[in-house]
Amino acid sequence: MDQPPATEPHPEGAGDSVIHTRALTKRYRGGQLAVDGLDLTVPAGSVFGFLGPNGSGKTTTIRMLMGLIEPTSGTARVLGRPMPRATRAVLPHVGALIEGPALYGFLSGRDNLIRYDAADPTADPRTRCARVASALDRVGLSAAAGKKAKAYSLGMKQRLGLASALLQPRRLLVLDEPTNGLDPQGMREIRSLVRELASDGTTVFLSSHLLDEIEQVCTHAAVMAQGRLITQGPVTDLAAKGRLVVTTPDTGEAARVLKEQGAADVVITEDRVTAEPPEGELADINAALVEAGVRVRGFGLERASLEDAFVALTGEGFDVAG
Ligand SMILES: Nc1ncnc2c1ncn2[C@@H]1O[C@H](COP(=O)(O)OP(=O)(O)OP(=O)(O)O)[C@@H](O)[C@H]1O
Numbered sequence: 001m002d003q004p005p006a007t008e009p010h011p012e013g014a015g016d017s018v019i020h021t022r023a024l025t026k027r028y029r030g031g032q033l034a035v036d037g038l039d040l041t042v043p044a045g046s047v048f049g050f051l052g053p054n055g056s057g058k059t060t061t062i063r064m065l066m067g068l069i070e071p072t073s074g075t076a077r078v079l080g081r082p083m084p085r086a087t088r089a090v091l092p093h094v095g096a097l098i099e100g101p102a103l104y105g106f107l108s109g110r111d112n113l114i115r116y117d118a119a120d121p122t123a124d125p126r127t128r129c130a131r132v133a134s135a136l137d138r139v140g141l142s143a144a145a146g147k148k149a150k151a152y153s154l155g156m157k158q159r160l161g162l163a164s165a166l167l168q169p170r171r172l173l174v175l176d177e178p179t180n181g182l183d184p185q186g187m188r189e190i191r192s193l194v195r196e197l198a199s200d201g202t203t204v205f206l207s208s209h210l211l212d213e214i215e216q217v218c219t220h221a222a223v224m225a226q227g228r229l230i231t232q233g234p235v236t237d238l239a240a241k242g243r244l245v246v247t248t249p250d251t252g253e254a255a256r257v258l259k260e261q262g263a264a265d266v267v268i269t270e271d272r273v274t275a276e277p278p279e280g281e282l283a284d285i286n287a288a289l290v291e292a293g294v295r296v297r298g299f300g301l302e303r304a305s306l307e308d309a310f311v312a313l314t315g316e317g318f319d320v321a322g
Contacts, residue, residue: 017041018172018203019048019065023074026060034060036227037074042205042220047198049214049235050207051310052224058207059099061224062176065205066096079171092122095165096174097158105150109141109160112149116164123167135163139193155186162193173197175206179213191217211307215239223310230310239308244277246289247298254294261285277301 019042026035035057042048052058063069065076067087076083078090103112113132117123123131136142139159144152149160158178165173178194179187194217198204208214214221215235222232231238244263248254254273255266262278263285278285286299 016044017077018044018046018079019205020077021061021065021074024061024064024071024076025073026057026064026069027072034227035064035071038227038229040222040229040232042203044203045198045201046220047194047204047218048206049218049221050205050224051209051211051214051221052207053209055226056224057227058209058224059176060227062098062174062205062207066094066098066174067091092168093171094174095162095168095170095172096176097161097165097178098174098176103149103157103160105148107149108146109149109152109156109163110136110145112160113163113167117167120167131167135166138166138197139163140189153186155182155189158182158186158190159193162190162197166197170202173202173204173206175204177207177209179208179210187213211310242277242301243274244282244285245298245300245302246273246275246294246296247271248273248289248294248296250294253292254289254296257289257292257294258285261288271297274302 019040021038021040024035024038024040025033027033038057038061040061050058050061060069064071065078065083067084067090070084078086079093081090083090104115107115110132113135114128117128117131118125133142136145139162141156141159141163144156149157152160162175162178175194179190182190191213194204194206206218218235220233221235221238223230223238244258246254246258249271251268251271251273255268255275258266258273258275261284262280263275264278266273266275282299282301286296289296289299
């Protein structure tokens with residue numbers, strides 16, 4: 001097998017990143033600008049969520065990263081190597097699950113994996129059975145390994161696809177909408193599997209159009225809309241800061257004190273006053289309210305979700321249910 005492809009010097013800003021793109025652009029032949037000047041940085045060891053509504057350019061980006069299609073312009077580096085030029089050196093270190101696994105329904109789960117493994121010229125046939133058994137075990141399919149794949153639920157098929165990506169040790173897993181079409185139980189299984197896979201240091205890059213999925217499993221995320229990157233960074237930074245909420249019968253006076261304390265965007269609704277909290281100690285604001293004679297029934301920060309951040313960034317709602 002090739003040596004881990006980390007020998008080339010990193011370009012400016014690539015740092016310890018596993019995926020790094022600069023001005024990556026794809027215009028399809030029909031003229032459709034699917035990805036527009038994308039600068040993406042995926043840190044090593046992250047579970048990176050690539051989020052965007054249908055048609056925002058996620059699959060096109062992934063296909064460029066995997067060397068399946070050529071960018072129109074810009075550059076993409078995966079594991080420090082340029083794509084698509086280094087595709088043959090890079091792909092053995094990448095497990096990919098794109099557009100659902102290709103399975104033979106008439107073969108058992110185990111035999112599907114044996115077929116996959118046999119198709120890999122770098123895989124030692126003498127250790128094949130052990131590799132397949134270990135991959136089945138990692139995705140929780142050992143008990144169902146003898147069943148024909150056509151009898152598998154969609155979630156089991158997805159897990160079998162993941163097992164095929166895990167036959168070899170990988171530095172990066174790329175999963176395109178891994179929970180698409182699954183029921184809530186199947187989704188939970190795949191999510192906990194992703195967490196587990198990431199816990200040994202493998203970088204996981206997964207695309208999704210589900211915000212809560214990204215919030216639940218990802219450490220980092222990038223948000224796409226209409227082929228352009230809206231934002232990227234740690235999920236905790238992307239979620240909006242949250243609003244200060246004061247519940248009180250004295251809303252007018254509370255609003256006045258909050259403004260005086262430097263809170264912005266103060267809004268009164270019934271017995272609640274909400275505001276963007278100022279910098280500094282929240283306890284001081286509470287003390288100022290009490291000192292001004294405001295009868296405080298409730299005081300706290302309402303955590304905002306990634307969905308709030310998305311709406312704030314794009315001015316659009318997000319189809320959370322998919
Ligand atoms: N082979 C192609 N030829 C022409 N246009 C394409 C092609 N593939 C995708 N597109 C267009 O490029 C845009 C981005 O599509 P892409 O599949 O990358 O988005 P996506 O975010 O992955 O969405 P989805 O989740 O629906 O796959 C869309 O407008 C799509 O219609």
